[in-house]
Amino acid sequence: MFRRKRREVPELNTTSTADISFMLLVFFLVTSSMDSDKGLGRKLPPIDEQQQEQVDIHQSDVLQIRIDANDALFCNDQAVTLQQLQQEVESFVASRQTDRHIIAVQTDSKTSYNAYFEMQNAVVAAYRSLREKMAQTRYHHPFSQCTDAQRAAIMERYPQRITEGVNGNSEKVK
Numbered sequence: 001m002f003r004r005k006r007r008e009v010p011e012l013n014t015t016s017t018a019d020i021s022f023m024l025l026v027f028f029l030v031t032s033s034m035d036s037d038k039g040l041g042r043k044l045p046p047i048d049e050q051q052q053e054q055v056d057i058h059q060s061d062v063l064q065i066r067i068d069a070n071d072a073l074f075c076n077d078q079a080v081t082l083q084q085l086q087q088e089v090e091s092f093v094a095s096r097q098t099d100r101h102i103i104a105v106q107t108d109s110k111t112s113y114n115a116y117f118e119m120q121n122a123v124v125a126a127y128r129s130l131r132e133k134m135a136q137t138r139y140h141h142p143f144s145q146c147t148d149a150q151r152a153a154i155m156e157r158y159p160q161r162i163t164e165g166v167n168g169n170s171e172k173v174k
C-alpha cells in the first residue's frame with residue numbers, strides 16, 4: 001500500500017492582529033461621542049437637618065401636579081395635557097412672588113418613567129419660557145446671551161421650587 005504524504009497546513013501569521021485590534025479600538029473610542037449630560041438638573045437639600053428651616057406656605061401658593069398609575073396628568077385635581085400643564089405652570093409662577101411658590105409633584109409608584117419625564121420637561125419648559133421672556137423684555141436679547149449677573153437676576157426672579165412625593169407622601173403644605 002501506498003502511504004500518503006501528509007501535507008501540513010501553514011499557520012497564519014497573527015503577530016500584527018493584536019496591534020490592529022488595539023488601533024481600531026482607540027480609533028472608535030476617540031471618534032465616538034458619549035453624551036454625559038442626560039438627566040434632570042436638581043439641587044438637592046443639604047444633608048445637615050439643622051440648616052433646613054421650616055417655611056409656612058399658604059395653599060394658594062402651591063401648584064399641585066399629580067400623575068396616577070395610568071399616567072394620567074392632573075393639575076390642581078383637573079385633568080390636563082402636557083401643553084396645558086406648561087401654560088398652567090407659566091401663569092402660576094409668573095403671578096407669584098419670587099420665593100412664595102411651590103410646585104408639588106405627586107406620582108404613583110406605578111407611574112411610568114416616560115410620563116414622569118414628560119411632565120418634568122413641561123415644567124422645565126415653562127420656567128425656560130418665563131426666563132426667556134424676561135431676558136427679552138429686560139435685556140433685549142435671549143437668555144443664552146445674558147451675562148452671569150443677568151442670568152442670576154432672572155433665575156432669582158424665577159427659581160425652580162419643586163417638591164416631589166410618591167403615593168401622596170409629598171411634604172405637608174399649610
